[in-house]
Amino acid sequence: MSATIDATASLDWQRLPLRDADVRCAWSWLAHDEADALFERLLKEIPWERHRLRMFGRELEAPRLSCWIGDPDAIYVYSRSRFEPRPWSPSLLTLRQRVEQACGARFNSVLANRYRDGADSMGWHSDDEPELGQQPVIASLSLGATRRFRLRRRLPRGTRAMPSDTLNLRLTHGSLLCMAGATQHLYQHDLPKSAAVIAPRINLTFRLIQTPASRRP
Ligand SMILES: O=C(O)CCC(=O)C(=O)O
Numbered sequence: 001m002s003a004t005i006d007a008t009a010s011l012d013w014q015r016l017p018l019r020d021a022d023v024r025c026a027w028s029w030l031a032h033d034e035a036d037a038l039f040e041r042l043l044k045e046i047p048w049e050r051h052r053l054r055m056f057g058r059e060l061e062a063p064r065l066s067c068w069i070g071d072p073d074a075i076y077v078y079s080r081s082r083f084e085p086r087p088w089s090p091s092l093l094t095l096r097q098r099v100e101q102a103c104g105a106r107f108n109s110v111l112a113n114r115y116r117d118g119a120d121s122m123g124w125h126s127d128d129e130p131e132l133g134q135q136p137v138i139a140s141l142s143l144g145a146t147r148r149f150r151l152r153r154r155l156p157r158g159t160r161a162m163p164s165d166t167l168n169l170r171l172t173h174g175s176l177l178c179m180a181g182a183t184q185h186l187y188q189h190d191l192p193k194s195a196a197v198i199a200p201r202i203n204l205t206f207r208l209i210q211t212p213a214s215r216r217p
């Protein structure tokens with residue numbers, strides 16, 4: 001499995017400036033109408049749940065709705081919670097194939113997140129759980145409201161960040177962001193709250209959980 005994005009897979013990738021990382025975005029990966037239809041379908045089709053996460057020694061409700069979907073063996077443990085995958089719907093299976101082709105990578109799971117409005121968010125983190133492997137490729141499809149997405153380098157305490165150590169993006173309806181190489185190892189990302197946003201957003205992050213089946217060529 002290649003740890004970098006196959007740039008030949010799509011002509012529309014914009015490589016984003018982030019030191020030692022591999023982050024690309026295909027801004028209009030889905031046409032507007034197709035993105036609209038997918039958003040409406042996923043709102044109804046996904047069994048949205050309120051995940052409880054363990055943080056700072058306390059159990060808290062995540063400020064968003066989520067659903068972990070994947071192959072039966074793609075079990076994911078994050079924030080010290082264990083998630084058994086829900087099965088793929090036909091539309092998500094088709095979408096997975098298209099995302100795999102665009103990124104030149106394989107995925108056996110997807111974390112769906114639904115931000116009901118700007119009060120929902122995701123805090124700073126890296127997608128660096130051991131079951132994702134050393135240099136995971138994470139493909140992130142955004143639908144609905146445009147939201148800010150930030151990346152910042154993990155620096156030793158007291159070290160000054162250089163301009164190319166942070167990136168602020170506005171992820172738009174139908175955009176596909178791919179993070180690969182050392183991105184998760186070197187950087188954190190978040191989706192901050194925004195009082196100005198009143199519309200909902202769905203984000204799908206496709207991942208490859210290491211399992212005996214996923215290691216087969
Ligand atoms: O909603 C987003 O764009 C980010 C989601 C994310 O970072 C995650 O699911 O790990």
Ligand SMILES: [Mn+2]
Nearest residue numbers: 125126127189
């Ligand atoms: Mn993430």
